[in-house]
Amino acid sequence: MTNQQKPSKLSSLYINCTLKKSPARSHTEGLINTSIEIMEQQGVVTNLIRAVDLNIQPSVDPDFTDDDWQDLYEKIKSSDILVIGTPIWLGEKSSVAVKIMERLYAHSAETNEAGQYIYYNKVGGVLITGNEDGGKHVARDVLYGLSHIGFTIPPQADSYWVGEAGPGPSYLDAGQQNEFTIRNTSIMTWNLIHLASQFKLNPIPAKGNVVQD
Amino acid sequence: MTNQQKPSKLSSLYINCTLKKSPARSHTEGLINTSIEIMEQQGVVTNLIRAVDLNIQPSVDPDFTDDDWQDLYEKIKSSDILVIGTPIWLGEKSSVAVKIMERLYAHSAETNEAGQYIYYNKVGGVLITGNEDGGKHVARDVLYGLSHIGFTIPPQADSYWVGEAGPGPSYLDAGQQNEFTIRNTSIMTWNLIHLASQFKLNPIPAKGNVVQD
Amino acid sequence: MTNQQKPSKLSSLYINCTLKKSPARSHTEGLINTSIEIMEQQGVVTNLIRAVDLNIQPSVDPDFTDDDWQDLYEKIKSSDILVIGTPIWLGEKSSVAVKIMERLYAHSAETNEAGQYIYYNKVGGVLITGNEDGGKHVARDVLYGLSHIGFTIPPQADSYWVGEAGPGPSYLDAGQQNEFTIRNTSIMTWNLIHLASQFKLNPIPAKGNVVQD
Amino acid sequence: MTNQQKPSKLSSLYINCTLKKSPARSHTEGLINTSIEIMEQQGVVTNLIRAVDLNIQPSVDPDFTDDDWQDLYEKIKSSDILVIGTPIWLGEKSSVAVKIMERLYAHSAETNEAGQYIYYNKVGGVLITGNEDGGKHVARDVLYGLSHIGFTIPPQADSYWVGEAGPGPSYLDAGQQNEFTIRNTSIMTWNLIHLASQFKLNPIPAKGNVVQD
Numbered sequence: 125m126t127n128q129q130k131p132s133k134l135s136s137l138y139i140n141c142t143l144k145k146s147p148a149r150s151h152t153e154g155l156i157n158t159s160i161e162i163m164e165q166q167g168v169v170t171n172l173i174r175a176v177d178l179n180i181q182p183s184v185d186p187d188f189t190d191d192d193w194q195d196l197y198e199k200i201k202s203s204d205i206l207v208i209g210t211p212i213w214l215g216e217k218s219s220v221a222v223k224i225m226e227r228l229y230a231h232s233a234e235t236n237e238a239g240q241y242i243y244y245n246k247v248g249g250v251l252i253t254g255n256e257d258g259g260k261h262v263a264r265d266v267l268y269g270l271s272h273i274g275f276t277i278p279p280q281a282d283s284y285w286v287g288e289a290g291p292g293p294s295y296l297d298a299g300q301q302n303e304f305t306i307r308n309t310s311i312m313t314w315n316l317i318h319l320a321s322q323f324k325l326n327p328i329p330a331k332g333n334v335v336q337d
Numbered sequence: 338m339t340n341q342q343k344p345s346k347l348s349s350l351y352i353n354c355t356l357k358k359s360p361a362r363s364h365t366e367g368l369i370n371t372s373i374e375i376m377e378q379q380g381v382v383t384n385l386i387r388a389v390d391l392n393i394q395p396s397v398d399p400d401f402t403d404d405d406w407q408d409l410y411e412k413i414k415s416s417d418i419l420v421i422g423t424p425i426w427l428g429e430k431s432s433v434a435v436k437i438m439e440r441l442y443a444h445s446a447e448t449n450e451a452g453q454y455i456y457y458n459k460v461g462g463v464l465i466t467g468n469e470d471g472g473k474h475v476a477r478d479v480l481y482g483l484s485h486i487g488f489t490i491p492p493q494a495d496s497y498w499v500g501e502a503g504p505g506p507s508y509l510d511a512g513q514q515n516e517f518t519i520r521n522t523s524i525m526t527w528n529l530i531h532l533a534s535q536f537k538l539n540p541i542p543a544k545g546n547v548v549q550d
Numbered sequence: 551m552t553n554q555q556k557p558s559k560l561s562s563l564y565i566n567c568t569l570k571k572s573p574a575r576s577h578t579e580g581l582i583n584t585s586i587e588i589m590e591q592q593g594v595v596t597n598l599i600r601a602v603d604l605n606i607q608p609s610v611d612p613d614f615t616d617d618d619w620q621d622l623y624e625k626i627k628s629s630d631i632l633v634i635g636t637p638i639w640l641g642e643k644s645s646v647a648v649k650i651m652e653r654l655y656a657h658s659a660e661t662n663e664a665g666q667y668i669y670y671n672k673v674g675g676v677l678i679t680g681n682e683d684g685g686k687h688v689a690r691d692v693l694y695g696l697s698h699i700g701f702t703i704p705p706q707a708d709s710y711w712v713g714e715a716g717p718g719p720s721y722l723d724a725g726q727q728n729e730f731t732i733r734n735t736s737i738m739t740w741n742l743i744h745l746a747s748q749f750k751l752n753p754i755p756a757k758g759n760v761v762q763d
Numbered sequence: 764m765t766n767q768q769k770p771s772k773l774s775s776l777y778i779n780c781t782l783k784k785s786p787a788r789s790h791t792e793g794l795i796n797t798s799i800e801i802m803e804q805q806g807v808v809t810n811l812i813r814a815v816d817l818n819i820q821p822s823v824d825p826d827f828t829d830d831d832w833q834d835l836y837e838k839i840k841s842s843d844i845l846v847i848g849t850p851i852w853l854g855e856k857s858s859v860a861v862k863i864m865e866r867l868y869a870h871s872a873e874t875n876e877a878g879q880y881i882y883y884n885k886v887g888g889v890l891i892t893g894n895e896d897g898g899k900h901v902a903r904d905v906l907y908g909l910s911h912i913g914f915t916i917p918p919q920a921d922s923y924w925v926g927e928a929g930p931g932p933s934y935l936d937a938g939q940q941n942e943f944t945i946r947n948t949s950i951m952t953w954n955l956i957h958l959a960s961q962f963k964l965n966p967i968p969a970k971g972n973v974v975q976d
Contacts, residue, residue, distance in 0.1 A: 143608045143609055143610060143652070162545075176608065182569045182602065182644065182645045182646055183569055184569060184639055213610055213651075213652050213655060214651055214652070214655050214695045214698065214699075214899075215694075215698075215898075215899030215900065215903070216648065216651075216691065216695075217648075218608065218648070218652070219608045219645050219646075219648035219649035219651075219652055220608055220645075222642065222643075222644070222645035222648045223645035225639075225640055225642075225645075226569070226639050226640070226644070226645055229639060229640050240492075241492070241493075243492070244492055256925075257896055257897070257898045257899050257923070257925055258896070258899055258900070259854075259896045259928060260481070260485070260853070260854030260896050260897055260900065261854065261897070261899060261900040263481060263485075264477045264478060264480075264481035264854070265477060265642065267477075267480070267481055267484060267490070268473070268476060268477035268480055268481060268641075269640045269642075271480060271490050271492065271493065271494060271495075272473070272476075272493060272495065272640065272641075273493075273640075274492045274493060275492060276489065276490065276491055276492055276532070277480070277484050277489065277490035278489055278541075279453075279454070279456070279457055279484065279487045279488060279489055279541070279546070280454075280484065280485060280486075280487060280546075281484060282481075282484075282485065284896070284928060285928050286895075286896055286925075286927065286928050287927050287928075288925065288926050288927050288941065289898060289923060289924050289925050289926075289941055289943050289944055290941055290942065290943025290944065291943065302927065302928055302929055303929065304928050304929025304930065305928055305929065310545060311545065311546045313545070314544060314545025314546050315541065315545075315546055317545075318541050318542050318544070318545075318546075319489070319541070322535060322539055322541075326535055326539070328491075328492070328528065328531050328532070328535075329531050331527060331531070332375075332523060332524065332526070332527025332528075332530075332531075333492070333493070333524045333527050333528055333531075356821045356822055356823060356865070389821065395782045395815065395857065395858045395859055396782055397782060397852055426823055426864075426865050426868060427686075427864060427865070427868050427908050427911065427912075428685075428686030428687065428690070428907075428911075429861065429864075429904065429908075430861075431821065431861070431865070432821045432858050432859075432861035432862035432864075432865055433821055433858075435855065435856075435857070435858035435861045436858035438852075438853055438855075438858075439782070439852050439853070439857070439858055442852060442853050469712075470683055470684070470685045470686050470710070470712055471683070471686055471687070472641075472683045472715060473640075473641030473683050473684055473687065474641065474684070474686065474687040477641070478855065481854075482853050482855075485853065485854075486853075497683070497715060498715050499682075499683055499712075499714065499715050500714050500715075501712070501713050501714050501728065502685060502710060502711050502712050502713075502728055502730050502731055503728055503729065503730025503731065504730065515714065515715055515716055516716065517715050517716025517717065518715055518716065588971075666918075667918070667919075669918070670918055686907070686911070689907060689911075690903045690904060690906075690907035691903060693903075693906070693907055693910060693916070694899070694902060694903035694906055694907065694921075697906060697916050697918065697919070697920060697921075698899070698902075698919060698921065699919075700918045700919060701918060702915065702916065702917055702918055702958070703906070703910050703915065703916035704915055704967075705879075705880070705882070705883055705910065705913045705914060705915055705967070705972070706880075706910070706911060706912075706913060706972070707910060708907075708910075708911065736971060737971065737972045739971070740970060740971025740972050741967065741971075741972055743971075744967050744968050744970070744971075744972075745915070745967070748961060748965055748967075752961055752965070754917075754918070754954065754957050754958070754961075755957050757953060757957070758801075758949060758950065758952070758953025758954075758956075758957075759918070759919070759950045759953050759954055759957075
C-alpha cells in the first residue's frame with residue numbers, strides 16, 4: 125500500500141478557533157502545531173487559519189458573500205483533511221468554532237461530481253485545549269457536526285489537553301509534556317492521513333448515498 | 338471495486354437498547370429492521386440482539402464474567418459493523434445503551450493482531466427513535482463514544498425519528514412514513530457497508546496508531 | 551405572599567440570539583413574545599435585545615470595552631430575570647448565543663454587595679425554536695452555563711418548539727399552535743416570576759457562598 | 764430569617780451511582796461525604812443510598828413495582844434535597860445514574876397537593892468524580908434532567924473532581940486536596956440548604972404552573 129507511505133498529494137486545513145486575534149499567543153495553536161509537524165513529516169500539505177483574524181459573519185446562508193468566508197470555503201473544499209482547533213470556555217467549544225460549524229453546515233446540501241454531499245471523502249478531527257475539563261464534550265459536538273454533514277471520522281480523531289479541576293496553567297504554560305495528549309495527537313494525525321489516503325485511492329462508492337432531488 | 342459490490346463476508350451486529358424486554362413491541366426495533374433489510378439485500382450477515390433480554394451488569398471491568406456480556410462481546414469482535422439502537426428518554430439515550438457503552442469501553446485497551454486497539458477496522462452507526470426531540474443529542478454521544486475507542490464513523494452514520502415537540506405517537510404508531518428518516522437510514526446503512534468493505538480489503542495501516550506498552 | 555401577586559418592580563431581559571439582523575423575521579422572537587406577554591400582564595418590566603444587531607465581539611476578557619457589550623452587561627446586571635432565546639443549527643444553540651454566554655462568563659468572578667458572585671439572586675430561562683430536533687440539547691447547555699455562573703434555574707425553565715424529524719416549516723410558519731410549547735412557555739415564565747419575586751423579598755443568604763480572595 | 768439558620772427539619776438524599784457494589788471503595792462517595800458533613804453540621808437530615816446495591820430495573824413505567832424502586836421513590840418524595848453522585852466513564856455519567864433519571868422521569872406527571880408537578884419545591888445538585896475530564900458534561904445532563912421534571916437548581920449546584928488529561932489517580936487516591944473542588948462542594952451544599960429552607964417557608968406559588976388535565 126504505497127499510497128499510505130507516500131500521501132504526497134494530500135492536503136490538510138487546520139482552523140484555529142481561538143477567541144484571540146493574531147499575534148496573541150494561542151494555546152490551541154500550540155497543540156495544532158504538534159499535529160502539523162507530523163503531517164509535514166509525512167509530506168501532507170498543511171494550512172493553518174486563525175478564524176478570528178478573518179471577517180466571518182454568523183450565517184447559515186450558503187450564498188452569503190459579504191465577508192471572508194467564501195475564500196475559506198474554497199480552501200476547505202480543496203482539502204482532504206479538516207481539523208477544528210478550539211479552546212474551551214464554560215466547558216464548551218468557542219463561539220468562533222460554532223460560527224465555523226454553521227458556515228460549513230450552510231453548504232451541506234451541495235454535492236460533489238459523484239452526486240454525494242460535498243464533504244464526502246474528506247476526513248475530520250478536532251484538537252482542544254482548556255485549563256480544565258471539557259475536552260470530550262467539545263470533541264463530541266465538533267466530530268458529530270462534521271460527521272452529520274458528510275465527513276468521515278477516523279478512529280480516535282480527537283485529542284485534548286486539560287488540567288486538573290479548577291484554575292491552573294493553560295497548555296503552553298503547563299509545558300506540553302502530557303504523554304496522553306502527545307500520544308493521542310499523534311494517533312489522530314496518523315489516522316487522518318491513513319483514511320484520507322485511502323479515500324484518495326478508493327473514494328466512497330456513490331451508491332445508496334447519492335442525493336436525488 | 339468488486340469488494341463494494343459483493344461484500345458477502347461482511348457481518349453486522351445491531352444492539353437494540355430499548356428498556357422493554359421481548360416480546361414487547363419496540364419502536365427502535367422497527368427502525369432497525371429498515372436498516373437490516375438493506376444490509377441483507379446486499380448480502381451482509383446481520384444479527385440483532387435486544388440487550389435487556391440478556392443479563393448484563395454495569396461494569397467497566399474487562400474481566401467481569403458473571404453475566405452474559407462475554408458472549409455478546411465475542412459477537413461484537415467478530416462483526417465488521419456495529420449499530421447501536423436506542424430510544425430517547427429525557428432527551429438522552431437509554432440506560433441500557435449507556436451500560437453497553439461502558440462494557441465496550443472496558444475492553445478498549447485490548448489490541449488486534451496488528452497492535453491497534455481492538456475496535457479498529459470496525460465501523461459504527463446509531464439508530465434512534467423517540468416521540469419527540471433528542472435525536473442528534475443521542476447520536477453525538479453514541480458516535481463519539483464509538484469513535485473514541487477505535488471505531489470509524491462513516492459519513493452521516495446516524496438516523497433518527499422524532500415527532501413534533503410534545504406528546505405524540507411513537508415511531509411505529511406514526512406509520513414509519515417519514516422520508517427524511519427513511520433516506521437517512523438508507524444512507525447510513527450504505528455508508529457502513531462501503532467503509533466496512535474497504536477496511537476488509539485495505540485495513541487501516543498499523544503505523545502511528547499502534548499501542549506501545 | 552403579596553410579593554408574588556404584585557411583582558411590579560421585577561425586571562426581565564430577553565436576549566434573542568438569532569443569526570438574522572433586524573428587521574428580518576425571527577421565529578425565536580415569535581416564541582419570546584409569548585413569554586413577554588405573560589410577563590407584562592404580571593407587571594414585570596421587559597426588555598428585548600437582538601444580539602446580532604449590536605457589535606459584540608468574541609471575548610472572555612471582562613475589561614474588553616471596544617464594542618457594545620458593556621451596555622448590554624449593565625442591562626443584565628439591572629435585570630432580575632434573564633432569558634436566552636436561540637434558534638437551533640446542527641442540533642445546537644447559535645454561535646451568537648455562545649458568544650453571549652462567553653461574555654457573561656467573563657464577568658463571573660465579580661461579586662455583589664453581599665460578596666456572592668454577581669449573578670446570584672437572578673433567575674434564568676431559555677426559549678428555543680428549530681424546524682426539527684435539538685430543543686433539549688440546547689436547553690441543557692444554556693441552563694447549565696447560567697447555573698454554573700450563579701443564576702438560579704426555576705423548575706421547568708426551558709421551552710422549545712421543533713417539528714417532526716426532517717425538513718419542515720419553522721415556528722411562525724407552523725402556526726404557533728403547539729399546546730406543549732404554549733404550556734411550557736407559560737410555566738417557565740410564571741416560575742421565573744415566582745422565584746425572582748421570592749429573591750426580591752428574601753435574597754439567597756450570604757453564608758457559605760461568599761467569595762474569599 | 765431564622766429559617767436559614769435553623770433548617771433543622773430539612774431532609775436530604777444522596778444517591779451514589781457508582782458501578783461498584785458495597786463494600787467496594789467509591790471515590791464518588793468520598794466526595795459525597797464532604798457535602799454530607801456540611802449538611803449535618805447545619806442540622807439537615809441526610810440519607811445516602813448506593814443505587815447499585817438495590818435491585819432497580821430500567822423502566823419508565825411509574826407502576827413498575829417488581830423491584831426496590833418504590834421504596835427509594837418514597838425516600839425521594841420525602842426529601843427536600845436530592846443530590847445525584849456519579850463517576851465518569853467515557854466522559855459521561857454512569858449507566859446507573861441514567862437508570863435513576865429514567866425512574867425519576869417515570870413519575871414526572873404526578874402532582875403534589877397544590878397541583879404542581881411532584882418534584883416542585885425540591886432542589887437538586889450533582890457531585891461527580893472521574894480520573895480525568897467530563898465533569899461539566901455530566902453536570903449539565905443531570906441538572907437539566909432534574910430541572911426539566913420540576914426540581915429547582917440553585918446557583919452553582921455542581922461540584923466535580925477530575926485530574927489532568929489522561930490516566931491518573933482517582934479522587935480518593937489523589938488526596939481530596941483540590942481547593943476548587945472543596946470550595947465548590949461547599950458552595951453547592953450551602954445553596955441547596957438555602958433554597959430548600961426558603962421553599963420550606965415559602966413554597967413556589969401554585970399559579971401558572973398547575974397541571975390541568
